Amino acid sequence: MRPQRLVIELQNFYELSQRSFLGVFRRPFYVRDIIEQMDYAGAGSFFIVFLVSLFIGMALSLQISTELSSLGLKMYTGKIVGISIIREIGPVAIALSFAGRVGSGMASEIGSMVLGHQVDMLRVFGIDPIKKLVIPRVLSSTIMLPLLTIIGDAVSLFGGYYISVFVSHQSGSFYWSQIRAIMGFQNIFSGIAKPFIFGFVIACISCYMGLATRGGARGLRQATTTAVVLSTIMIIITDFLLTRILFFVLGMQA
């Protein structure tokens, strides 16, 4: 991509993100569309989040308990699994799954509306496509991803518990006491704040790519792929930046 084109794309993306954020507080409110999108993004993603979280929790617990047992520290499995899941792996893994399922869906749905002139028809009717199409998706994504992350974290911890107790033969009550010990404000805030930002980033990127779709089926494929790839990259970069910021804000030491 030429630098001039890149600057224009970034400028357009910034404008869409800004309008999506500010538009949440301005009329008209498309409540029906917001609920529909929340159902698609939230309830529709439950199963995939459940599966991903369960197996990540189990795999993590297996790895950590194996390593710790060689050091004679197997009893700390719950603590390490809990911190890893709540602060880092849970929010990121669930956001990545969300980007794959919901982000690609947003990009392809809006993209196909662009190609089918449906977005043009909205404009002809005097309806702002950002208000009607983008804001409900941004809002639903920003609300539902944190909720899914909470559920996913819980499922991961149960997965970790299963492995700790039934495979590594540790005490279940000790595992949960370790989990309770790490449930401080810093860890919970750190784990919950990230998905809000991830949800916003995924929805903005996906909607932007959808609206920028050009050139038939091939263009739609490219827009959908780019939406998922960019969302994935941005989740990882944003995660690092947020971790740095949260460490600073919450007074945590590296």
Add this chain to the structure above:
Amino acid sequence: MIELQDLRLSYNHHRVLDGINFKAHFYEKIAILGESGEGKTTILKLLLCLARPDGGRIIIDGRDITFLRESELLDSRKKFSIVFQDGALFDSLDVKENVAFCMREFSTLSEDEIENRTREFLRRVGIEEAIHLMPDELSGGMQRRAAIARSLAACEPEMMLYDEPTSGLDPITADNICNLINELSAGTPPGRRGLIIVTHDVEAAVRVAERFLYLKDGKIVFDGSLDALTHAGDPGLRKFIKGLLPR
């Protein structure tokens, strides 16, 4: 009054429109003819500012709308309604919801009133029985009829814009669509609703239009009546309208 002044537009370094000039009244019935890829649909999009030109001006009722912001275009867009080639129905909504779309967005009508009006518009275009079908369950002709009903329900436009309304249809359905187009623009000028039809179906154009424009290499190379069209000297145009010429 519609006025296009020296419109120029390029896509990916390819010049699509290269100095389009024409004036028309809202009550005129105009056909824009030309081969595929000559920028016919682009002219319709420019009239609605769905695309922006690289140069030139679009003037609607004396107001230059070329580079107005979206929020400032509402008044000029209300004068037109467009029916795209594929109908452009909202594919997640059934026919009833499509036609009722603008009534729900902009009016305070009750559900019963919306239902009655929707049925009335669908009856007008002859597909009342399809009210509960989804767009992908409709035939090509029905999709276009539903799109016309939706356009009429959205506003009572001064001018209808049709993008290839008969393309891909069998001759009988195409004939029915032409009849419907004529019905919606019936009457005598200046009191009637005008139309611009973009097509490469010369027969359909002759059935609904009174003024003909022929686009070639991004320019309007012919602008005249049916009589002038059949006597045009341009070899490309004569080849294009071959079916109309006496053998």
